[in-house]
Amino acid sequence: MIAALLLLQAVQSPLAARADTAPPVHDALHYDITLVIPDTGNHVVGQIETTWRLASDAGLQLTLDSSLFVVRIITPGAGGRRGDWARKNDLIHVPSHRKAGDTLLTRIRYHGPVRKGMVFGRNPAGGRTVFADNWPDRARGWLPSQDHPADKATAAFHIEVGPGLEVIANGVLEKVDTLVNRRTVWHYRIRQPIPTYTMVFGVAPFAVTEAGKSACAVRCVPQSVWTYAADSAAAVNGPFRRIGEMVEFFSRTFGEFPYDQLAHVQAATLFGGMENAGAIWYDERAIAAGRLSEGTVAHEIGHQWFGDAVTEGDWHHLWLSEGFATYLAALWAGHAGGDSALVAEMRGAARSVFGSKDTERPILDLQATDLMGLLNTNNYPKGAWVLHSLRGIVGDSAFFRGMRDYYATYRNGNALSDDFVRVMGKASGQDLGWYFTQALTQPGYPVLEVSSRMSAGRLILTLRQAQKAEWGLYRMPGLELLMDGQLIRVDVEGRETSVTLDGFKAKPKRIEVDPEEWWLVRQSN
Ligand SMILES: [Zn+2]
Numbered sequence: 001m002i003a004a005l006l007l008l009q010a011v012q013s014p015l016a017a018r019a020d021t022a023p024p025v026h027d028a029l030h031y032d033i034t035l036v037i038p039d040t041g042n043h044v045v046g047q048i049e050t051t052w053r054l055a056s057d058a059g060l061q062l063t064l065d066s067s068l069f070v071v072r073i074i075t076p077g078a079g080g081r082r083g084d085w086a087r088k089n090d091l092i093h094v095p096s097h098r099k100a101g102d103t104l105l106t107r108i109r110y111h112g113p114v115r116k117g118m119v120f121g122r123n124p125a126g127g128r129t130v131f132a133d134n135w136p137d138r139a140r141g142w143l144p145s146q147d148h149p150a151d152k153a154t155a156a157f158h159i160e161v162g163p164g165l166e167v168i169a170n171g172v173l174e175k176v177d178t179l180v181n182r183r184t185v186w187h188y189r190i191r192q193p194i195p196t197y198t199m200v201f202g203v204a205p206f207a208v209t210e211a212g213k214s215a216c217a218v219r220c221v222p223q224s225v226w227t228y229a230a231d232s233a234a235a236v237n238g239p240f241r242r243i244g245e246m247v248e249f250f251s252r253t254f255g256e257f258p259y260d261q262l263a264h265v266q267a268a269t270l271f272g273g274m275e276n277a278g279a280i281w282y283d284e285r286a287i288a289a290g291r292l293s294e295g296t297v298a299h300e301i302g303h304q305w306f307g308d309a310v311t312e313g314d315w316h317h318l319w320l321s322e323g324f325a326t327y328l329a330a331l332w333a334g335h336a337g338g339d340s341a342l343v344a345e346m347r348g349a350a351r352s353v354f355g356s357k358d359t360e361r362p363i364l365d366l367q368a369t370d371l372m373g374l375l376n377t378n379n380y381p382k383g384a385w386v387l388h389s390l391r392g393i394v395g396d397s398a399f400f401r402g403m404r405d406y407y408a409t410y411r412n413g414n415a416l417s418d419d420f421v422r423v424m425g426k427a428s429g430q431d432l433g434w435y436f437t438q439a440l441t442q443p444g445y446p447v448l449e450v451s452s453r454m455s456a457g458r459l460i461l462t463l464r465q466a467q468k469a470e471w472g473l474y475r476m477p478g479l480e481l482l483m484d485g486q487l488i489r490v491d492v493e494g495r496e497t498s499v500t501l502d503g504f505k506a507k508p509k510r511i512e513v514d515p516e517e518w519w520l521v522r523q524s525n
Contacts, residue, residue: 014441015433016418018314019366024151026060027053029103031145031155031196037130037203039162042120045111048144050153052096052104059095060106063140063147066090068112070144076105092144108144117141119268123228124288127205128165131281133269136315136371139196150313150414152193159201160185166208168226169201170194170278172260192259193412194277195311202267202281207232211264214244219256221247227266231287239292240264242336246301249335250328253400255407258309264297272296275303275325295329302328305407313414318374319363319440320415323383330384343517346388349381350520353445358382360470364417364440385520386439392518393435393477394428402427434475444471446492447522450481452507459504461511463490463497466524474521482515483508 032049046068052060064070066089073085079097086093096104114120117138119131132142140147157169163182171190178184188201209232211223223243227235243264251257259278266288267274267281273296274281280300286292306328307321326349334342353359356377361368363378363386391399402424406415409423421436447467453460461481465473476492483504490499513523 013418014364014366015421015436016416017316017364017366018416019316019368020148020314021369022148023314024146024148025058026055026146026151028146028151028153029053029193030153031143031199032158033143033155033199033201034158034160035142035201036160037162039128042113042115042118043111044114044118044142046142047107047109049105049107050145052106054096054098054100054102054104056100057096057098059093060104061146062092062094062108062144063090063137064092064108064110064144065115065117065141067115068110068142071109071111073106073108076107078104090140110144114142117143119270121268123204123284125205125228125230127228128162128203129268129284130161130203131267131269132200132202133267133271133274133281134200135197135271135274136374137197139199143196143199145196147196149195149197149311149315152195152311152412152414154193155190155199157188157201158185159188159203161203164205165203166206166226167201167203168206168263168265168279170199170259170276190259190278192277192309194308198274198276198308200276200279200281202226202265202279204228204266206265209236211236211240211243215248215251215257218248218251221251221257221259222261223247223264224261225264227287228284231266234290235264235266235287235292238290239287239294239297242294243297243301245336246298246332249332250302250305253331253403254305255404255411258304258411262301262304273300275300275307277304277308295333298332299325299329302332309412310407310410311414313416315371315374316364316366316368317415317417318379319383319386320417320420322375322379323363323386326380326384327387330388346385346517349384350517352377352381353385353520354522359445360443362441362443382520386436389439389519390424390432390435393432394424394430398424398428438472438474442472442474444468445520445522446474446476447524448492448513449524450511450513451525452483452511454504454507455500459501459507461488461490461499461501463492465492465495476519476521479519479521480514480516482512484510487515 030051034047036045121129159167167186169188171188174187206226207229209225213220213222263279266284269281272283302325306324312320330345333345358377406423425432449464449466451462478489479492
């Protein structure tokens with residue numbers, strides 16, 4: 001009984017928990033995407049050829065919005081008959097007639113109006129625009145797929161558009177064919193596996209500005225900026241001015257850039273910025289109004305390493321993407337503006353957490369079912385704080401070594417929080433389980449009441465954790481306090497921590513908790 005119980009506990013560690021309701025069964029290796037984009041309206045014609053590696057003899061279960069009519073599905077060479085598939089609403093079942101370990105090709109032809117995952121519009125000059133915009137699980141609005149972040153695949157795009165339009169997509173532009181009616185077909189290919197939520201293309205009359213190559217000491221990254229004509233000068237001189245330095249800084253800090261190129265694209269997207277692998281979308285209105293910040297650009301570039309190349313293996317571990325990108329933007333601010341700029345970023349992040357109700361739930365909120373709701377204060381600023389405090393605990397050298405190891409180990413794959421914990425434990429030589437359990441599975445943050453009194457010529461300092469009982473107690477080894485200009489360190493553990501100090505003649509007038517800002521902690525007095 002004891003062995004079984006231990007096993008149960010090990011399996012249920014929230015740091016390793018997969019809580020998604022529909023994790024992928026088989027492994028999509030490659031999506032070959034052919035789409036005809038009409039000159040007006042939202043009725044597309046598509047053919048998607050997918051190469052699968054089967055994990056069992058169970059058939060494929062794909063999702064595609066029911067607004068799209070499936071013309072036919074064939075599985076060349078698999079012994080199936082035409083029409084040997086079934087559809088119920090958004091679900092398509094394709095029998096494989098194969099065994100585990102086999103590969104299978106499916107070719108799906110469909111057409112119809114796209115209701116989600118693609119934004120159809122006009123830019124301010126009246127030009128047609130169409131953008132795929134998939135996060136979190138809207139790729140199924142137009143791409144029949146196993147639409148889950150744990151199933152990464154390479155992709156090729158063949159996008160046919162009307163005269164005067166350009167197409168951008170993930171990866172490298174291989175060629176552009178011109179058809180007799182002046183329509184064009186744009187062929188892109190990305191060699192690295194990426195999650196379906198970042199498999200995108202964009203169509204518009206773009207002005208393309210080449211931004212040169214950067215980070216060549218590590219790995220050359222050609223960058224370009226794709227905007228509408230009216231916004232090209234402002235974009236290149238404004239928030240994109242330092243994209244070369246950003247890619248260089250992150251490449252040197254975490255390892256080489258994961259993709260063959262990076263395009264920054266003015267786009268119609270639900271989000272302020274969306275980190276699509278190698279082709280970042282930025283809100284078209286923010287660029288037009290001069291509101292896009294350098295911080296957003298740094299955040300989306302940071303995602304290319306964490307989120308895109310190393311992808312959360314389950315939606316509930318989203319902090320591995322958003323917390324990391326938020327911290328990378330703060331690191332960039334520190335790199336560009338000095339340590340005080342990093343501290344200012346982390347203070348801003350702390351204020352967001354202190355002012356939010358999200359923190360009543362832990363970062364790893366395994367009960368969450370609303371994916372859009374995961375775009376919250378926990379996964380962004382609080383997630384960034386998990387990394388910052390970790391850096392404070394293990395020191396710069398172990399922290400950055402661990403980040404590099406983590407990127408190198410899980411690049412082009414998936415990770416759960418537990419994988420990061422293991423890599424960081426190895427890099428630091430410390431058992432960090434207590435820290436990550438506290439940071440990721442406890443709600444809230446510590447609130448400290450600090451008091452002091454003199455007794456027999458010595459100062460007695462007491463730190464009391466005053467946060468709500470439901471948040472639990474926090475451990476903060478080496479917490480710094482600045483008392484009338486003198487810095488001391490206290491290992492905070494349990495409801496109340498008391499230390500006796502020599503060298504004080506009277507009670508200090510001013511006690512500042514954590515003056516260098518390493519912990520997400522609030523001082524209540
Ligand atoms: Zn992000």
